[in-house]
Each structure stands twice: as structure tokens, then as C-alpha cells.
Amino acid sequence: MCSNINETRQCLENDLKHINVVNGEVLDQTLIVHFKHTVRTISEQIQALRQDIIQVDQGIQKFIVFGEKEKTTWKRSRFAPVMNSLKVNMYEINEAIATALKLTSKLLLLMAIVNGKQHCNSTSGIVNLSEQTNYKQLKENNITDDIRFIKQRVPICHCNRSQALGTASACNKAAGLEKLKEQQLHFDCVVNGKERPQLSEDQLKNMNYGTANEVHAVATIVGTFLPAYYPSLHYF
Structure with missing residues (x-):
């Protein structure tokens, strides 16, 4: 594993150095x-x-348990050499991922340059949505029949969701892409008005995490993805 990781990281670093010297003026759509x-x-x-x-x-966690059974710290257990090797592997993997992410960011920037949307690409990792030209903030009291332009978590949004047979978060269940039991439960709740089962603590935790980090997902979409892949689109 170690040698493969080092080779991957070295390859990515070489690609990154090569891309750093590319002149934006010679880029074209064929690239x-x-x-x-x-x-x-x-x-x-x-x-x-x-x-x-x-x-x-x-x-690592498995060998920590083994070490605890020897009634000593893992550093003094007979598994210490193995755990040290695993920790080194962990470090090298993280370094390879960091290099790959840098390379990806550079490529996305070059794609934005080719598309004439360099000003929309965030090279700092920070996006000011109030100044992002490909982001349109929806107004809370926006009156429209097009549900795509209704702000989320406002009364009219909740009303529309309650009338829908399927929403984005439940589309897999509604379409039967999960277990048949899940599709039947979804049908019973949406069509027959059956009370939905209580969400588990882990589900609530994950949902709250997703809600709190939505802004970061939006920033990634408008600050890196759209300028590179869909330069003419705006996010509402």
C-alpha cells in the first residue's frame, strides 16, 4: 500500500507542477x-x-483493543510496530488526498478560465455569496407558481412539499430504488396519510448536520463546479 500511495502522490505532484506553468491564453475549449x-x-x-x-x-482501532488486553499502552504493546506502520500509511494517504484536491482545484480553475468565468471561481476557498454573480438569492415572499423559485423552509414551501408525492430527499423511496418495504411505507404516509415513524437520533443528527452545512455545499457549487462545467447556469 505504501509504495502505491507514494507513486500516486508523486504522479499528482508532477501533474500539478506541469499545470502551474500552463498559460491561460493558450487554453481553448478542446482542452x-x-x-x-x-x-x-x-x-x-x-x-x-x-x-x-x-x-x-x-x-488501528482493532490493534488498540488488542493492546489494551495486554494491560499496557499501545506504544509498549507488541502491536506497536504494526500500528506505527498503519499511522504512517494514514499520513501518506492524507498527503496524497491533499495533493489530489489541489490538482483538482487547479483544473477547475483552468476550466473556468476557458469558459470565461474565472471571476466566478474561488481560488481562496472562500465564497462571498452576496457578490457571487452566478448565485441568486431567493426572496422569502417571492410570489410565483414555479416551485423552483420558492425559498425553502417558508410556509408556502412546506405547503407544496406536503402535497407532493415525492421530494428530492425521498425520491429513491418513492421510485422503489430502495427496499419494497420502504416504498410501501412512503406510499402509506403520502397517499394514505399514515403517520411517519419517528426519526432516530442518528438520523436527526445527520439531518441537522446537512442543514447547517448547506451553505458550504452551495459555495462549492457556485464557486468551483458551475464555472467549470456549466458556466451559463445560475444557482437560485
Whole structure:
């Protein structure tokens, strides 16, 4: 694992150095396809590396338990060499991911330059939504029949959601892409008016986390994704 991670990181670092010397004036639309393919490849590598982190962390936790059974600290247990090796692997994986993310950001910036949307791309990692030209803030009292332009979490939004047979958060259940039992439960609640089951503590925690971090997702979409992939679109 160690050598593969080092090779991946070195390859990514070399690509990053190469892209750093590319002159924006010579870029054209023919490169967009190559950039998209490269971003997809790097993203798949990042996903695989993050799965490796989970496995390495599980290994570390397992050996910590083994060490505790020896009634000593893990540093003094006979598993210390293995755990040290796993911790080194963890560090190298994180370094490879950091390099890959830098490379992805650089590619997205170059794509935005080609699209003439460099001003919409955030190179600092911070997006001021009040100044972002491809972001449109919906008004709370906006009167329209188009539900796409109704602000979320306002009374009319809740009213529309209550009348819908399927919403974005429940589309998989409504379409039967999950278990049949889940689709039946969704049908009973939406169509037959059956009371929905209580959400678990973990579900509520995840929902609250998602709500609190929505603004970061929006910033990522308008500050990196749209300028590179859909330069003519605006986020409402």
C-alpha cells in the first residue's frame, strides 16, 4: 500500500507542477474534455484513498483493543510496530488526498478560465455569496407558481412539499430504488396519510448536520463546479 500511495502522490505532484506553468491564453475549449476526464479520474482516486483511510483506521482501532488486553499502552504493546506502520500509511494517504484536491482545484480553475468565468471561481476557498454573480438569492415572499423559485423552509414551501408525492430527499423511496418495504411505507404516509415513524437520533443528527452545512455545499457549487462545467447556469 505504501509504495502505491507514494507513486500516486508523486504522479499528482508532477501533474500539478506541469499545470502551474500552463498559460491561460493558450487554453481553448478542446482542452475542456481532457480536463473533465482528468478530474473524474482524480476524483475516483480520491474516493478509493478515502476508503483506504477507513480500512486503515479500522485496523488501528482493532490493534488498540488488542493492546489494551495486554494491560499496557499501545506504544509498549507488541502491536506497536504494526500500528506505527498503519499511522504512517494514514499520513501518506492524507498527503496524497491533499495533493489530489489541489490538482483538482487547479483544473477547475483552468476550466473556468476557458469558459470565461474565472471571476466566478474561488481560488481562496472562500465564497462571498452576496457578490457571487452566478448565485441568486431567493426572496422569502417571492410570489410565483414555479416551485423552483420558492425559498425553502417558508410556509408556502412546506405547503407544496406536503402535497407532493415525492421530494428530492425521498425520491429513491418513492421510485422503489430502495427496499419494497420502504416504498410501501412512503406510499402509506403520502397517499394514505399514515403517520411517519419517528426519526432516530442518528438520523436527526445527520439531518441537522446537512442543514447547517448547506451553505458550504452551495459555495462549492457556485464557486468551483458551475464555472467549470456549466458556466451559463445560475444557482437560485
